[in-house]
Amino acid sequence: MQLLFQYAQQLKRGKNTKSISWKLDAKRLLLFLGVIFVASNLRAPLTSVGPVVDQISKTFSLSNTAAGLITTIPLIAFSLLSGVVPKFSKKYGMELVLLSSLILLSIGLTFRSLGSIVTLFLGAGLVGMAITVGNVLMPAFIKNNFPNKVGAMMGIYSVVMNLTAALAAGFSISLGQITGLGWKGSIGVWLILALISIPIWMPQVKSKKKARKLKVQEGGFGTHLYKSGLAWAITVFMGVQSLMYYCLAAWLPKIMQTWGMSEGDSGWVLSYVHFAQLPMALLGAIIADKMKNQKLLVGSIGVFYSIGIIGILVFKTEYIILWCILIGLASGLAYSLSMLFLVLRTNNTTQATEMSGMAQGFGYFIAACGPPLFGASFDISQSWRFSLILLLVMGLVLIFTGIIAGNATKICES
Numbered sequence: 001m002q003l004l005f006q007y008a009q010q011l012k013r014g015k016n017t018k019s020i021s022w023k024l025d026a027k028r029l030l031l032f033l034g035v036i037f038v039a040s041n042l043r044a045p046l047t048s049v050g051p052v053v054d055q056i057s058k059t060f061s062l063s064n065t066a067a068g069l070i071t072t073i074p075l076i077a078f079s080l081l082s083g084v085v086p087k088f089s090k091k092y093g094m095e096l097v098l099l100s101s102l103i104l105l106s107i108g109l110t111f112r113s114l115g116s117i118v119t120l121f122l123g124a125g126l127v128g129m130a131i132t133v134g135n136v137l138m139p140a141f142i143k144n145n146f147p148n149k150v151g152a153m154m155g156i157y158s159v160v161m162n163l164t165a166a167l168a169a170g171f172s173i174s175l176g177q178i179t180g181l182g183w184k185g186s187i188g189v190w191l192i193l194a195l196i197s198i199p200i201w202m203p204q205v206k207s208k209k210k211a212r213k214l215k216v217q218e219g220g221f222g223t224h225l226y227k228s229g230l231a232w233a234i235t236v237f238m239g240v241q242s243l244m245y246y247c248l249a250a251w252l253p254k255i256m257q258t259w260g261m262s263e264g265d266s267g268w269v270l271s272y273v274h275f276a277q278l279p280m281a282l283l284g285a286i287i288a289d290k291m292k293n294q295k296l297l298v299g300s301i302g303v304f305y306s307i308g309i310i311g312i313l314v315f316k317t318e319y320i321i322l323w324c325i326l327i328g329l330a331s332g333l334a335y336s337l338s339m340l341f342l343v344l345r346t347n348n349t350t351q352a353t354e355m356s357g358m359a360q361g362f363g364y365f366i367a368a369c370g371p372p373l374f375g376a377s378f379d380i381s382q383s384w385r386f387s388l389i390l391l392l393v394m395g396l397v398l399i400f401t402g403i404i405a406g407n408a409t410k411i412c413e414s
Contacts, residue, residue, distance in 0.1 A: 030203045037197040039157045042134045043165035045190050051172040051253045051267030052183035060117045064375035071250040071371045074128025078364030085136040086353045095204040105130035106194040113188025139342045140353040151289030158281030166274030173264045228411050233404035234341045238359040239366030240398045241334035250371040255384050259316050276328025284336035298402030304330035305395045
């Protein structure tokens with residue numbers, strides 16, 4: 001507002017407005033870069049684990065159920081803390097809370113790669129706590145700062161997350177070899193990205209002292225949110241799509257290894273899923289934002305997921321790139337819709353943050369059950385068949401709740 005006031009004053013005085021315009025452009029560029037770098041830290045620390053989970057299991061003699069906890073612990077953090085994050089945001093401002101999360105992420109990534117089983121699980125918890133903040137606040141932050149470009153910015157945000165997730169999975173084994181640290185290097189190298197992101201995000205906090213607090217005058221939901229069928233449909237949709245994603249992120253490389261694929265190639269199998277997510281992550285949100293409702297897109301998710309999972313069940317490693325592409329298209333579109341529902345079904349930033357806290361709090365509780373159950377099923381049956389059938393069943397739940405969430409209505413009207 002101060003910049004706009006100065007701009008108006010200079011217009012009255014007939015002064016050159018180029019310096020003000022440049023400041024506004026630089027400010028928007030820093031804002032855009034801040035979103036990009038925060039997004040880049042929200043998936044890579046998790047997807048880098050899948051390709052090396054077998055190495056970690058052998059190092060600490062972990063069962064598949066216990067190994068699944070490496071992925072599940074962050075999801076538990078998502079579940080337990082998602083409802084608390086909006087309260088911190090209201091008190092301290094989104095920008096400051098997000099900066100604190102990047103610092104916490106750096107600490108967690110350091111702990112996780114120290115090489116003991118205690119620091120491994122402790123670091124996983126800290127990483128989960130840090131990523132929770134970004135998961136909850138970034139959709140509301142984008143709604144607040146890019147109100148006329150929500151679809152495009154949510155698409156870019158999703159693309160960046162999926163691109164870094166793909167690179168983390170694909171290069172996980174190679175990074176461990178290059179650093180000479182094995183799995184510790186594979187999952188620890190992402191500390192560098194977190195440290196780079198801290199100074200890039202800092203201007204958002206500094207400018208105009210700036211923890212931008214959520215406006216109290218914006219009406220929230222209160223207890224009405226938890227009585228809304230639409231809100232619960234969004235929540236379950238969020239949870240099930242996350243469960244399916246994290247089961248595959250944790251176990252797809254191990255499944256491929258069990259069926260004879262090398263460790264290096266198995267990491268790239270997971271990358272194919274993430275690369276296929278990119279077009280849907282970008283275009284899905286933009287297209288969905290312009291549609292009257294999103295039911296057709298939900299149906300497409302169900303078809304792609306079903307064909308991809310059945311293809312893996314029947315053909316195993318054969319035609320794996322095709323099955324990964326279909327799963328990636330479904331997963332990318334499902335995530336984009338789950339984020340966009342938080343914005344489209346609410347009226348203001350406060351409501352979007354409250355809905356995000358509910359959807360991710362309860363949703364990630366659902367998701368947290370996935371990876372250990374997936375691994376336990378193999379421990380019991382010594383076959384991945386039942387684990388993959390579980391994903392098919394979850395796909396049906398995803399379609400049912402997605403159709404409800406795809407209705408063109410607001411939560412307060414449902």
